[in-house]
Amino acid sequence: MQLYATFESNIFLELALSQLEQKGIHKENIFAVPLDNRTEKRRVFDSIHRADGISLIDIGVALATAFSVVGISIGFKLAWGPIFWGLISAFTGFALGFAIKLFIVFFVEKRKRVLIGKHSEVILIIDCEETQSELVEEILWNHFALGVAKIK
Structure with missing residues (x-):
């Protein structure tokens, strides 16, 4: 045995x-x-052949939807109209959500991976x-x- x-x-x-x-x-x-434990750092961006299950756009898409709804609503009263303000606010929400997720992956989860867990x-x-x-x-x-x- x-x-x-x-x-x-x-x-x-x-x-x-x-x-x-x-x-x-x-x-x-x-x-x-x-x-031999891994010495190279993990990649943040996935390729077509390798994915680690971490999505960087999930918060960005949610914020883009929410911001575009608000932007369209406000856009009826502004000069460029609801379509342009909806697109501008959607892009702003996506960029903000993407930045939040990058911050979480790079700083919060990296520190958690180093401190927690046994190898x-x-x-x-x-x-x-x-x-x-x-x-x-x-x-x-x-x-x-x-x-x-x-x-x-």
Whole structure:
């Protein structure tokens, strides 16, 4: 049976490895693979082949609709008429919404991604007997594994 676990690279990983060896799992049956975390920054704009699910125009379209309705209403009393003022206000609302969304993506969510969340840094693969699997899994969870999977 094989058990897979992901860990952050810290002292708890070392403690888990030493406790597994104390419980009878040989070093030859433990394989640790360090992961390379992403070093390049995420792209903001999507291409035709890659999309990350973040829409930059959703707030812009909503504000463009709201601003155009107000602009058309006011445009009946202004010199250029409702069509021009509706287009001008729609463009203004879209630009404002796009700027708000860019601010949120660049500053608010970027800071949240850096501060919140744990990153897997090591994958641990353990070969053991089926009778030892519960013990090994308990040791891994007790030493703060980020995830554990069993394969028979």
